[in-house]
Amino acid sequence: MDEPLARILIADDEADLRVLLQRYLGDQGYAVRAVESAAPLDRLLARERFDVLVLDVMMPGEDGLAACRRLRAQGETIPIVMLTARGDPVDRIVGLEMGADDYLPKPFNPRELLARIQALVRRQRILGAHAGPMAEEGEIAFGDHVLNLGRRSLRRAGQEQPLTTGEFGLLAAFAQHPNRPLGRDRLLELARGRDHEATDRSIDVQVMRLRKLIEADPAQPRHIRTVWGVGYVFVPDPA
Structure with a gap:
């Protein structure tokens, strides 16, 4: 090699x-x-x-x-x-x-x-691999945040917010499936791939970390909401 x-x-x-x-x-x-x-x-x-x-x-x-x-x-x-x-x-x-x-x-x-x-x-x-020509088109705005899928970056009010690989993968999965309740297994598949073994609890911990990053009040989340008996739903622009 x-x-x-x-x-x-x-x-x-x-x-x-x-x-x-x-x-x-x-x-x-x-x-x-x-x-x-x-x-x-x-x-x-x-x-x-x-x-x-x-x-x-x-x-x-x-x-x-x-x-x-x-x-x-x-x-x-x-x-x-x-x-x-x-x-x-x-x-x-x-x-x-x-x-x-x-x-x-x-x-x-x-x-x-x-x-x-x-x-x-x-x-x-x-x-x-998503970086390049599509980077400018791969921006998803919610609240005062902008997620750039191409650059794998998150900005809040223009300020860069560091994301780990796991945090970015999960947030990208949410952002690309807005207003759709997603179960934990489906989130694992979207964020980490079919061959990755993890637990429901690991997704819950990742969600908790994301809420601390993007929610004004993580205890009362506006964007990443719990759907009891299902999983979570991402709401870009709450009413």
Whole structure:
């Protein structure tokens, strides 16, 4: 293969796991860098571009959850896969709430991590393929927001609002199907693809994050409304 499929950054304090994943993902054609903590992670992100970040929760010093929350607060939109040692559903939900796009409990089969990475990279490229001539035409306005599908950007009153890959995928799915109640399975398919495994709870967490971004009062949403027994409906211009 002439060039790597994508660039992967791994942050995990287990040296054996870093070596294993570097070798395994490298054999699959990926360019892989690995670090043991948040400090070298920050330095690499500042210098180089990566397509996916694999982030362990239980790192020494600043743990993975805190690092994820800080990166998102700084406007970093790289797709993040969280590795959770305990496999506790609460840990996974908190990871999604902090801004992660996916999670995987330890121990795991490297092939499963590869599948998660492939899904995120594929989604990135599908979304990126819309950039170009149609970018100017792919704008959807609602309230004081403008979502640009081509540029994968969200502006509020002219100010850019950073979106993670997961947040953009879900908001784009809503915006392209206005005023139509959508079930959680359908939203997963539209936002992440048929081959992506996730739970109803993960969609609910993503919706909660989107509401915090776009709603004046997330507790009384005007644009992303709950349809009990069905899922959610996106209302661009509430009456």
